[in-house]
Amino acid sequence: MRLGLIGASLLAMTCALSACEVKTTTASNTQQPAAAAAPAAAPTGWTTTTAGQLRKAIAARGAHGLDRMSFxxxxxxxxxxxxxxxxxxxxxxxxxxxATDPTKLFDVYTVPRPQVDLGRGLAAALQAGDVGKWLAGLAPQDENYARLSKAYLATPKWEQTPASAIPDTGKPIKPGEADPRVPAIAHQLVAFxxxxxxxAQGDRLTPAMILAIKKMQADYGIKPDGMIGSxxxxxxxxxxxxxARAIAVNxxxxxxxxxxxxxxxxxxxLAAARLSYWRDGKLVDSRxxxxxxxxxxxxxxxxxIFRLVANPTWTVPRSVEKKEMAGKGAGYLRANNLAWKNGWLVQQSGPKNSLGLVKFDMSNEHAIYLHDTPAKQLFAEIQRQRSHGCVRVEDALGFAELLAKDEGVTDQWHAARATGKETFVKLPKEIPVRLLYQTVLFDDAGEPVIRADPYGWNDRVAVALGLGTSASYKPAARDADVGP
Incomplete structure (x- = not known):
């Protein structure tokens, strides 16, 4: 099943105006997000009607996954x-x-956020006598947000939730065995x-299911025996x-x-390890x-992205040099086309360069960018969290060709590649890039599909929303190449 990229297709709106203390209210959780100051000139002029509209809107906050918070x-x-x-x-x-501030939840968060004057908006709503309409227009209005809202409302209440969806009887399901739990297991294998x-058919572990189970077990550091145990x-x-927690977080x-x-x-x-390229409002490429x-x-x-770099060199970061190249001899350096330059290890251009044959240079202080890679085999993995932090692109040369054509620099790009040396091609206009994290995608029918949370980042958001934590599993650490 092919899944639509939620990070590529969803639009949302936020505002920069600070607001007042919001408390989470659950039977077992009393977390409180940090308070913020109200505007200096607070709107006045509340009536019985507008106060009722506010209460009605807040009473319906479950549509936004905020029902564990108190306003x-x-x-x-x-x-x-x-x-x-x-x-x-x-x-x-x-x-x-x-309801939370991502810049406080994460060490780094620079994805653009909207600027909305809530004080002025509320004042206008009070004057018009329709606070409900104003509030209804603040949440994301796109179709996928509406689908998430519908799915969240349809989920049984927390107090009625069973401990697990697939019972653990203590007896593993072996390859070829039939078991009534197999359809639910197959459904989740598809979702992941x-x-x-x-x-995903029948109630028996088929060869295709066994292979899928083994791949999953290997990714999570479990003995890949193809059996479904605890x-x-x-x-x-x-x-x-x-x-419900995953949907609310997303x-x-x-x-x-x-x-x-x-x-x-x-x-x-980042969670799904997928890229989406939008051009003039249309999705034109996904990889x-x-x-x-x-x-x-x-x-x-x-x-x-402000330029394409043909035949890039790679200056090895100090962290990689010290942790993964310390003590390497001259033979290793020659074999990997590495040489010292001005006190830094630099890998020369070529197909074996850790950046491959193209780098998509980006403007940020974290040295994060998109690039090619000689480690093509990693694109066949399901869990593709395998780099040192940068983003490796499948068929990066093909993607560079697409960008060069769309930006009208194809001739310059071809000439740069032909040099065989590191050569820069500046784009006429910068292309915005957003590195997002979404663990809920949509299937072909538009239904939300819960995916893995490889960085374990959902819990810190869930706790701030009063939703507690989940028993999440992260992929096991694997040996990776030294590339960025």
Whole structure:
């Protein structure tokens, strides 16, 4: 089954205006996101009607996965105007910018976020007597956000959620055995991209399912025996609570994003290791990428490509030099086309260069960029979190050719490649790139599909939303090449 790229197709809106304290309310969780100050000139003029509209909107916050958070709008108009304003601005911020701040949740987060004047918007809504309409327009309006909302509302309430969706009887399911749990197992193998949908048939572990199970086991550091035991079930099991938590977190991530995303851009979903290229508002290309390992995560950045680099050289970072090249002799350096230059190890141009034959230079302070790679075999992996942090692009030369054509620099690009030396081709216009993290994709029918959380980044968002944590599994560390 082919899955649409949520990171490439979803638009969201957030705002920069700070809001007031928002408390999470759950039976077992009393986490409180940090408070922020209200605007200096708070809107006034609440009426019984507008106060009722605010309460009605807040009562329906479950449509946005915010039902575990409290926005107190119990005050009455008049003496309680300030309290109503505080609640309206807090809820408005949650809808338009997110109930959490990604720059505080993550060490690095520079993806563009929208600027919305909530104070002015609320004042206008109070004057028009329609606070409900104003609030309804703050959340993302696209179809996929609506699908997530619908799926979240359809999930059973937390208190009714079973401990696990696929029961663990203590007896492993062996290859070839029939078991009533196999259809649910096959469904999750499809969702995780290990199994083709056409092969997910029947109640018996077929050869195709066994192969998929072995691949998954190898990725997660489990003995690849093709049997479904407790460890494999732990990876595949998604209770209704897990599903609801993932959907709510992904809605929150969408609320962080600028709703007016550039019509021409490149989106990379780090969780799914997929790239999407949009041109003039249309998706024109999608391909696999390899991103940072779980302990060398690719950060969530907004950073444009400003030039193509043909036949790039690679200056080895100090961290890689010290950890992975320390003590290497002259033979190793010659074999890998490495030489010292001004105190740095530099790998010369060529097909064996760790950057391959093309680098997509990006403007950011983190030395993160897109590039080719000689390690083509990694694109066949399901879990493609295998780099030192940069993004390796499948058929990077083909992608460079596409960008060069679209930007009108094909002749310059061909001439640069023909030199055989590191040569730069500046793009007439920078192409915005967003490195995102989305663990919910959509299948061909438009239904949400919960994918793996390879960096384990969902929990910190879920906790801030009052949703607690899940028993998540991360892919095991694997030996990787020294490339970025």
């Amino acid at each position: 107190d709008a119990s005050a009455q108009p008049g003496a309680g105007d300030d309290a109503l304003t505080k609640a309206a601005l807090a809820y408005g911020k949650a809808l338009s910018q997110g 991209d290990y199994l083709d949908k056409a092969a 460890a494999a079930l732990g990876i595949l099991n998604l209770s209704d609570a897990d599903r 809605m929150e991530r969408l609320r962080w994003l600028d709703r007016n995303a550039p019509t021409t851009r490149i989106d990379v979903n 696999k990428v390899v991103v940072g390992e779980p302990d060398k995560e690719t950060p969530q950045l907004g950073s444009p």
